[in-house]
Amino acid sequence: MTSTGAMSQKAKPTTFTCCLLDDAEMAKQSCQAVLQSANKKEKATQIVVFKETVSPGQDSCWSWVVCFAAVFSNVVICGFTYSYGILFPALLDEFQQGKANTAWIGSIAMAGVGLYGPIIGKVYHRFGARTVAFLGSIICVISLIATSQAPNLYVMLATYGVLFGFGSCSVYMITFMAVPRYFVRWRSLSLGLIAMGPGGGLFIMSPIVQALFERFGWRGTFLAMAGVVSLACVMAFVYRPITLESDKVELHSDSKTDNKFWDFSIVKHKKFMLCVTAGVVFYLGHYTPTVHMVRFLEDRGSSEVKASRLYIYSGIASLLVRPVIGRVNDLTWVNPCYIYTVAAALEGVFTILLPFASTQFHFVIYFVFYGLADGTVGCGINIAILNGLPERLKPLGFGIYNCLSCITSACGPALGGLVADISGSYVPVFHMVGAIMLAGAALLLAVSCIKNPDKLRTEQETDLWEMLLVVEKCSVV
Secondary structure (H helix, E strand, O other): OOOOOOOOOOOOOEEEEEEEOOOHHHHHHHHHHHHHHHHHOOOOEEEEEEEEOOOOOOOOHHHHHHHHHHHHHHHHHHHHHHOHHHHHHHHHHHHOOHHHHHHHHHHHHHHHHHHOHHHHHHHHHHHOHHHHHHHHHHHHHHHHHHHHOOOOHHHHHHHHHHHHHHHHHHHHHHHHHHHHHHOOOOHHHHHHHHHOHHHHHHHHHHHHHHHHHHHHHHHHHHHHHHHHHHHHHHHHHHOOOOOOOEEEEEEEOOOOOOOOOOOHHHHHOHHHHHHHHHHHHHHHHHOHHHHHHHHHHHHOOOOHHHHHHHHHHHHHHHHHHHHHHHHHOOOOOOOHHHHHHHHHHHHHHHHHHHHHOOOHHHHHHHHHHHHHHHHHHHHHHHHHHHHOOOHHHHHHHHHHHHHHHHHHHHHHHHHHHHHHHHHOOOHHHHHHHHHHHHHHHHHHHHHHOOOOOOOOOOHHHHHHHHHHHHHHHHHHO
8 A cells, every 4th residue: 555745855754653454445545635634734744554453462361371470570579679678677787887878779779670771671672571571580589699698788789789670670661561562452451450560569578578587587588589589580481472463564755764862852841841850859758768667666666577567558558549540640620730749748748747656556557648659659740741741752751750760769768878877866867858758749739730731743743643543543443
């Protein structure tokens, strides 16, 4: 199927994509109409047409096997990573290096879950999901075994902070890249299940980590977790290659594609820039309480067992609120930024008041609100950032946000440990962290005051995309 049209040599080419399912003649006429519209505006146009049907491998029983394997891998990897606070007091007593240096180990590992995403993406496109997930699991196993024998914190920084962080990112990121290929009808549900990994992992793995620690000590816990993570190596083999039945036919192109790695026009989008700033500020303080909570409660006379059980409440709350927030974002009459602002502000206020808590029930309430804020803000800011950018800038914007938020997430617990070492108390730490989260909440409130830009595309692009939407609608019918 071919189409021709006048091409303006001076105009910058624009690429449009049609998804054609059945009626080829109707689709041909529609695409010709689109091309004619482009020619009238004297704009160079490149149309790419996909003839796409549902592959036999999609939405099958095996697809759900893949989804289950991905959920299991995320629960194990994220659960153990975010349970570092349970082992933090033992490492603090073992190496006597201060709260700041000890917190760096877990902080870098937590940040690693998303920090190496661009590298993993490149490797995935080169070698495929099965290879990357398997090698990532092997790296995690080797790093945990090496960490169990670490003689000092500097070795742990390399083996657990850097090496395990890279391996966990390989496993975690692959689930979001590969699993959607196995689904069409149930794609949103599968992604929702995978996204529950951090909350579900903390809920399931924190009591397991505590039980292992009581039985084998911190070195034995790392060694035992190496055995548990080795199951993810087996799960990696379910990512068998799937070939989608799509035949790509390029209809018309005589211009070079503009593939810029960086587009400075992204800084002109005020809502995006404010969302990124709010997220970066908020996550500077968000993870600090979970890393230092067990030691704080031990200093208050609470047992380590009671302190570690509090993580379960946070995991349950985060697990349950994420799908609710996803549904709320679909409601046109609700401004989700107000919800994110309330969640972040409540977490900040409760963190400031945390030193005044005196009973176990008070700490349970705090962890419940912490989990709710974790799920609400964590899920919501990503959506707000993507909604604040035009289609061509979304990948770049999402990458920028993840890299910056991971860096501040790694710095937060270490900064809290430094303040605790200097002051000799956790009280100023929680006051500082609460104030930081309130600042993030204020920025989120400012985001809600910015109206969505009326035109994220040019007038020509809008007209053409409206016609392409007609093509897609007719094709689906």
